[in-house]
Amino acid sequence: MPSFAELVRDFVNTYDIEADADELSSPAELALWLRERGLAAPGDRATDDDLNTALLLREGLRAALRREPAELPELPELPLTVRVGERPELVPAGAGVRAGLARIAAATLDPSWERLKVCAEDGCQWAFIDASRNRSRSWCSMRICGNRTKTRAYRARKRGSRHLQGSNTDTV
Incomplete structure (x- = not known):
């Protein structure tokens, strides 16, 4: 069984925002995903209500990993004990x-x-485990999402400086 962090990361990543691909698009796929991780038995079947609960939980966790205040929908009861x-x-x-x-x-x-976070790139939001010493990692991949973000910011700064240079008209 994966670690708790890996379990939450993998669950949140069942929906790929960038590709608009969902591993949990049916109750059968939810039951299979849970079985593959030892969270459900071979005979366990999921219902439409279970799928709805899973999707609410997944997006609630993604919002929580963004560490932004948000109003989350109420989840149906999940059987927990202390x-x-x-x-x-x-x-x-x-x-x-x-x-x-x-x-x-x-x-x-x-x-x-x-240690869990979601990528700061708006179009990605892939969950990852931040193993950096000071927990400062922002992107799932510096090479892809970090580069996109930094390139976009660079281009915006360049556009802004050209705009400022073009509007500098001295009147005598």
Whole structure:
């Protein structure tokens, strides 16, 4: 099973904004995705309501990873219980698709959450784990998204300086 951070990252990345491609486009695909990660049993089936809950959870997590205040839609109940051991933790109650989604929701309480971010490039918003020492990484890929952002800013500055130079007319 992947780490909590990897689980949340992979779940958020089931929708590729740039390509407009969704791995969770049907209840069957949701059940398969959860089974492949050990979050649902082979016989577990997802419903349309489960899919709707998963999509709300996914986009709520993406918004939370942007660290911007947002009004998130209310999620239907996910079966969670508190288990007390060395430290209290939320764990899924029961089994099935809803319990798998509950495990993803509970993963947000893991300390590795602080390392999760979404790409600052508006057209991307791919989730990634920031492994930099000072947690200052902004893009999923400096080579692609970082370069796009920096090139766009450079061009905007150049346009602005040309505009200012062209409007400099001295009257005598």
